[in-house]
Amino acid sequence: MSQLIFGPVPSRRFGKSLGIDLSPEKKQCNFDCLYCELAAAKAIDTIHNPPAVNEVIEELESALQEHPDIDVITITANGEPTLYPFLDELVDRIEKIKNGYETLILTNASTIGDTKIQRTLAKLDTVKLSLDCVTEKCFKKLDRPTDNVKLSDIIEGIRQFRKNYKGKMILEILMVHSLNDTQEEIERFNKILPTLGADRIDIGTVDRPPAYPIEPLSYKELHKIAQQFDANLPIHIASRHRAKEACTRYSDEEILSTLAKRPLTKEDIETLFDKKTMERFNELLRQKKIDIKKRGEITFYGTAFSKQKKKNISPSPLTKETF
Ligand code: SF4
Numbered sequence: 001m002s003q004l005i006f007g008p009v010p011s012r013r014f015g016k017s018l019g020i021d022l023s024p025e026k027k028q029c030n031f032d033c034l035y036c037e038l039a040a041a042k043a044i045d046t047i048h049n050p051p052a053v054n055e056v057i058e059e060l061e062s063a064l065q066e067h068p069d070i071d072v073i074t075i076t077a078n079g080e081p082t083l084y085p086f087l088d089e090l091v092d093r094i095e096k097i098k099n100g101y102e103t104l105i106l107t108n109a110s111t112i113g114d115t116k117i118q119r120t121l122a123k124l125d126t127v128k129l130s131l132d133c134v135t136e137k138c139f140k141k142l143d144r145p146t147d148n149v150k151l152s153d154i155i156e157g158i159r160q161f162r163k164n165y166k167g168k169m170i171l172e173i174l175m176v177h178s179l180n181d182t183q184e185e186i187e188r189f190n191k192i193l194p195t196l197g198a199d200r201i202d203i204g205t206v207d208r209p210p211a212y213p214i215e216p217l218s219y220k221e222l223h224k225i226a227q228q229f230d231a232n233l234p235i236h237i238a239s240r241h242r243a244k245e246a247c248t249r250y251s252d253e254e255i256l257s258t259l260a261k262r263p264l265t266k267e268d269i270e271t272l273f274d275k276k277t278m279e280r281f282n283e284l285l286r287q288k289k290i291d292i293k294k295r296g297e298i299t300f301y302g303t304a305f306s307k308q309k310k311k312n313i314s315p316s317p318l319t320k321e322t323f
Contacts, residue, residue: 022051176214
């Protein structure tokens with residue numbers, strides 16, 4: 001496999017992905033996030049020495065021949081793929097050869113305020129945008145962007161993009177202790193997120209050694225944070241950080257009230273509930289006090305009493321970091 005194409009990588013929620021790395025030689029990003037799973041590097045606004053479109057397409061075509069059983073072509077980078085200067089041409093060329101495969105981009109959203117970038121991304125089936133912070137103070141501390149990136153442009157850009165984009169728009173919030181899990185940040189998220197129209201909002205935390213010493217949240221803490229978000233938001237806990245010791249005993253009432261607040265996936269349930277609670281859960285399921293809902297490839301469990309209307313939740317993308 002070439003340096004430009006990697007995978008296929010299987011994902012529980014997204015299927016098999018073939019990745020395109022638009023900065024194969026080194027990290028080139030306009031953020032220098034504290035949690036980055038690549039080495040720390042000074043944030044820059046341009047990708048230097050970008051690969052030629054022809055080269056990417058040739059290697060993609062040969063990888064597709066070798067791995068015809070993939071589900072999705074993922075545009076990513078060791079850094080930020082929307083800094084790639086020929087992105088629009090590349091997306092057009094991928095469209096011509098994709099032959100039924102889904103297309104996805106994983107971006108830090110830094111350039112989404114630019115209408116040209118919006119038009120390019122709108123050609124893709126799924127766009128995953130990071131939005132770790134909604135206050136300037138948190139954004140500068142956690143994502144450490146170059147001076148040219150403004151949080152207000154990102155938020156307004158996402159709003160504009162959503163108005164015209166017909167595909168799946170997924171937001172991702174990576175939670176870091178004492179930075180974006182504060183009351184102030186969550187309250188602000190609850191004001192802004194309902195205006196952005198995401199199809200799904202993934203909340204995760206650091207799963208691999210980060211560039212700087214920071215504290216990830218435990219799975220239980222993530223779950224607690226998820227409950228502080230507006231209940232109408234399509235929040236999904238996306239974390240591989242599912243410690244066994246998180247298992248807790250719940251009464252029948254506690255099971256039902258937990259599921260009434262927010263539907264959970266099977267994996268969430270197996271992480272949270274101990275053996276005895278799982279037996280209770282299965283009995284409640286048998287008694288039809290718990291509903292099963294399928295969203296894309298993910299099964300959610302909620303309660304029959306919950307009147308909350310949820311938006312459609314569709315399968316999650318991979319990030320380069322999760323490969
Ligand atoms: S996590 Fe992503 S956006 Fe942040 S510095 Fe690393 S590559 Fe850039």
